[in-house]
Amino acid sequence: MRFDGLYLAGLGSWLPPATTTAEAVRSGQCSAETARKSEMESVLVAPEGIAPPEMAARAARVALERSGVARGDIAVLLHATLFHQGYDLWSPAAYVQRAAVGGTCPAIEVRQVSNGGMAALDLAASYLLADPARQAALITAADRFDGPDFDRWHSDPGTAYADGGTAMVLSSVGGFARLRSLAVVGGPELEGMHRAGAAFGEVEMSTRQLVDLDAHKRSYVAEAGMSQTLAAILDGQREALKRALSDAELELSDVDRLVLPHFGRRRLVSNYLRHMDVPLERTTWDFDSKIGHLGAGDHIVSLEHLVRTGGLRPGQTCLLMGVGAGFSWSSAVIELIEKPEWAD
The missing domain is CATH 3.40.47.10 (Thiolase/Chalcone synthase)
Structure with a gap:
C-alpha cells in the first residue's frame, strides 16, 4: 500500500549488555559449530529481573521523548511479541501502556512472531488512516529468550536470539522520515x-x-x-x-x-x-x-x-x-x- 502523510516521529530502544560468541563458546553455552554457522559476533543478554514488557516501556519512553508527540495524542499502542512475556492470561501491552503512555487508548498485543514489528506498523498505519482525528500510534516490541524451554543459541540453529526492547512512534502530523x-x-x-x-x-x-x-x-x-x-x-x-x-x-x-x-x-x-x-x-x-x-x-x-x-x-x-x-x-x-x- 502506498502512503501519503504518514511519518516516523520517533525511534527508541532499550538494549542490555552483549555476550560475545567467543565467550559463549568458552563457557559451553554455544557450540563451536553453531558459532561458525551464524558468524554472529555477540548477542544481547538481559540481566535477571527485567521482563520484556519493561524493556518495551523503557524503549517507548525514549521514542516518545524523541518524537515530541504528547502522550495524550497516542491513539493506539501495538506491542509485538514472539516469546513468553512474563505471565499467562495477562496483557503485556497494557503494562507497556501504563508504564510508558497512560491514557485510555487501545493497547493491543500483536502475535506475528518475527514479523510482529512490521505487522504492527501495518496495523498502526491503517488505524491512523481510518480516522483523521487520530494523530499518532506507538509500536513496541520486546522479548527475552531464556528459561528452561528456550536455548538462544541452539533452539533455531543459524540464528542467535537476543533480548531487548524497541519502539517507534508513527505520526500523521509530521516526523523525520516518511513511510x-x-x-x-x-x-x-x-x-x-x-x-x-x-x-x-x-x-x-x-x-x-x-x-x-x-x-x-x-x-x-x-x-x-x-x-x-x-x-x-x-x-x-x-x-x-x-x-x-x-x-x-x-x-x-x-x-x-x-x-x-x-x-x-x-x-x-x-x-x-x-x-x-x-x-x-x-x-x-x-x-x-x-x-x-x-x-x-x-x-x-x-x-x-x-x-x-x-x-x-x-x-x-x-x-x-x-x-x-x-x-x-x-x-x-x-x-x-x-x-x-x-x-x-
Whole structure:
C-alpha cells in the first residue's frame, strides 16, 4: 500500500549488555559449530529481573521523548511479541501502556512472531488512516529468550536470539522520515513448519519442552518436500517486495540501504542476498551481528542505528524486509526527510 502523510516521529530502544560468541563458546553455552554457522559476533543478554514488557516501556519512553508527540495524542499502542512475556492470561501491552503512555487508548498485543514489528506498523498505519482525528500510534516490541524451554543459541540453529526492547512512534502530523509504502503477504500453507512432529493437546500444553525449531523444520520438509517449501517461501517474499517497491515507485537498485532480519550470516545470504543480488554492505549486518535476533524488534533497532549514525542520509531510502513463522512476509520503504536532533 502506498502512503501519503504518514511519518516516523520517533525511534527508541532499550538494549542490555552483549555476550560475545567467543565467550559463549568458552563457557559451553554455544557450540563451536553453531558459532561458525551464524558468524554472529555477540548477542544481547538481559540481566535477571527485567521482563520484556519493561524493556518495551523503557524503549517507548525514549521514542516518545524523541518524537515530541504528547502522550495524550497516542491513539493506539501495538506491542509485538514472539516469546513468553512474563505471565499467562495477562496483557503485556497494557503494562507497556501504563508504564510508558497512560491514557485510555487501545493497547493491543500483536502475535506475528518475527514479523510482529512490521505487522504492527501495518496495523498502526491503517488505524491512523481510518480516522483523521487520530494523530499518532506507538509500536513496541520486546522479548527475552531464556528459561528452561528456550536455548538462544541452539533452539533455531543459524540464528542467535537476543533480548531487548524497541519502539517507534508513527505520526500523521509530521516526523523525520516518511513511510512511503508497506506490504504484508501471508502464506498459511507453511504454518506447519514450526510445529511439525509435535501434536496439539493437553500434554503439549502442560509439559514445556525445549524449543527445537530445527526438528520441526526437518519434519515438515520431509513431508512437504524441500523444493516446494523453498519455492513457497521465495514466492511470498518476492510478492511483498514487489508490492512495496511498486507502491513506492522504486526499483530495488534505487534503494540506498536494506534492513533485514537479524539472522546468522549464512541464513541471511541464502534467504535474501543471493537471490536478490544485493551485497552485504548495503545491509546493517555489521551492527546486526553484534545484536542478535530480537524477535519482532529487529527492524526498528537497525533503522534507529542507521538514522543515529548517519548510515541513512536525508533524501535516501531504506527498505525493511521481514518474515515470520506462519508464514508472513513484509516489505516497507522508508525515506529519510531530515536528520533528527537525537542523531549523532
